[in-house]
Amino acid sequence: MATERPHLAVIGAGPAGLAASLAAAAHGVRVTLIDSAAGAGGQFYRRPPAELGARRPAALHHRWRTWRRLGDALAARVEEGTIRHLADHHVWCVEPVEPVEPVEPMEPAERVELVVHALLGPLQEEPVTVRADAVLLATGGYEKVLPFPGWTLPGVVTAGGAQAMLKGGLVVSGQRAVVAGTGPLLLPVATGLAAAGVEVAALVESADPKAFLRRTVALAAQPGKVAEGVRYGARLLRHHVKLLPRHTVVAAHGEQRLDAVTVAALDTHGRVGPGTERRIACDTLAVGHGMLAHLDLAESLGCRIDGLNVAVDGEQRTDVPGVWAAGETTGIGGAALSLAEGHIAGRSAAARLTGTRPDPHTWARAARSRRRAREFFAALDSVYALPAHWTEQVTDDTVVCRCEEVTAGAVRNAVDELGAGDVRTVKLLTRAGMGWCQGRMCEPAVAGLAGCEQTPARRLLARPVPLGVLARAGDPEDD
Template identity: 70%
Template structure:
């Protein structure tokens, strides 16, 4: 690595990759830290090399964009401008400079230069730790799926929609031979088409929203003909593979003994209630279900970054309100790969300029800023339509597990609220242990909040993932 300003990029998905390339091209020494064995993130997830995939591009669209990112990363790594740390799981980012003096994102550059230590676990058992020193940090940690519970959702054979896609992209395997894809959101169509193209029988695509409601946002949609063409292509593929789509419907129960055998699907009214007498069963051995996505904000919360709702708040340069910390991609709001690429480029250009004690030239990222504004507007319209169905809590029986890690049923959460007086998610957690398991509430958090009738609250965990006690017991600077 060359001497000079140092940047740590956490996450090698679209946002992290393009930011690393932009900063490295302008003289910044970049360390790209990622948990996966290869760059690309979830969107550009690649099959394992040992599988010998002959046409990996068949699993992706925007393949040429990925090739440019991949080749650019390889060139910078070969030149010593980027160090790419794979299979490194970041558990904490430590700010080592004086406390910040800025109070908002717009004044973030007013404080003294920052210094950070990015702590990551690596190795077969993740018992070794490494600290990456940097003058600036970009959080490009992506998002994760939101799944709302229903009877039978813990059966083997029930996976998240993104999980089914990841199995196909990285392992070239199907979750089952006969699948139902259900939930809500734009991800369902690519998942259904991908499974069908790979040889699965997709018995149904069950969407709780009504895509016809997109007509209300015709002006916004018309400004993005590429996205309309993409949606039309997926719809045509569903027709080609004879996948029947059921809109304003939901999977209300999954059935089976040792594993999934069938699901019950029902029509929903405009309030999200099940229409009486509309239920029917679909035999299947796999169910891919998802209800949208949430941003990963653990590291941002630990650093004290301000959140805007569930998203990390940033300014026009993708700066957080913590000096020296930028954020880009899904962590600042779910919006797809194109938005992540635009935000990542803006962040990379801003970091390179700010580490050189100058403001970035507006012209240098005008195109990316325009793309960012358009994509944000587009996905705001999409989010307005594809929201989880109302009244979903009414379909969660008392014996339905909500927190899988700690095996907490819905009845315990309702008791904590109705009989024990819990008025927030933290109190529910203390009374029931919901959210105290291995996932630390990442999977069950939205469901617990929904059942308790409380808004989700930031966790502010000291660590972003479980850490071996031996790692914490070592003195600073001590080897593994």
């Protein structure tokens, strides 16, 4: 019977979670795939709902064939009962039934029992629990946005937010846009908006094009990704999008909403060049400065964190028995890397739970794909570095923590006058990071303004939970 198979809970239905679920199910493991979205695919494969009647949803994507293959395979596994897909389930905690100690070095995971706690539905009020023999974290990442004067105006959105609106709702936030910040995400956002009829006035990228020349060996090892970048560049030219490399947004302007931005050139040291400012009229600013891994569930489980990523071994195992991690949560690297890591993690979990050995040829092929993708994105990370002196453009009256309305001046005062030397102390002195998002959005900015390193926050819960749900969480029911 299917219910007698070992049970793996996969959290996150993006590329990594999908690949892991399919790999594990194909090798004798019963899988429960848990995701907060209404449909599988994550941000990368986000699609408009059928009710909108999109005639060509593939036009907003590349690698659409990969999604069709993954989506069809998931549907087949769900129909046969080897994968259960729980959509619109928001996981707030994962805990072992019995306390377990992390292992060092990473040894083969012993069979443990873990409980996944989730909230069902858009209001996130109905509690759901899932018991599993192992858990695979594929929780993805979220955007990093640094503050600047005017960044809280209506019309200023994250680059990923603009893309999600377009992919998921076929809507745009304005008619004339500026796309700004740094990172490879800006290219598909700018081209997607332009293809949707938005006048993209400029793509403002703080990276220096010369930095790509210093990474030609690593970049050339992935010719498909290089060709993809060239195609994006061709589309920008076709839509007459002005590219402003080594520039940054220094301010957004408007009364009730955004009506213009000021951009300026950066010198070789990452400072704004005097007299280089120019004002660009727009009603939308899509801005992003890279990505951060979702670490909350891994932190609450006690997984070792390496920098700002979950630490894993060659099989994508964490140092907590029964817990694997794959995709952006182990390091930002795009869909191809997530697919490779997910496949490895799913095969590894299946092998450990069933006592079998993975096929060495398939394993080696996935490991090569993972290595190449990691090397490529390590090179990109060095190119798309933040401007070294971005904090100099943040005025004292700029709001840094939007939840608690804490300004940059208050953060600087906590450091200069009150002696704060880390993000936690700044938080205690100013309330920066104590609001609804619990610092997920403002921590990079607070750390930068405080001149200290951003470290994992070790949050107990991954999202806000009603007290009534917490009161009943001590006695979970079987899934």
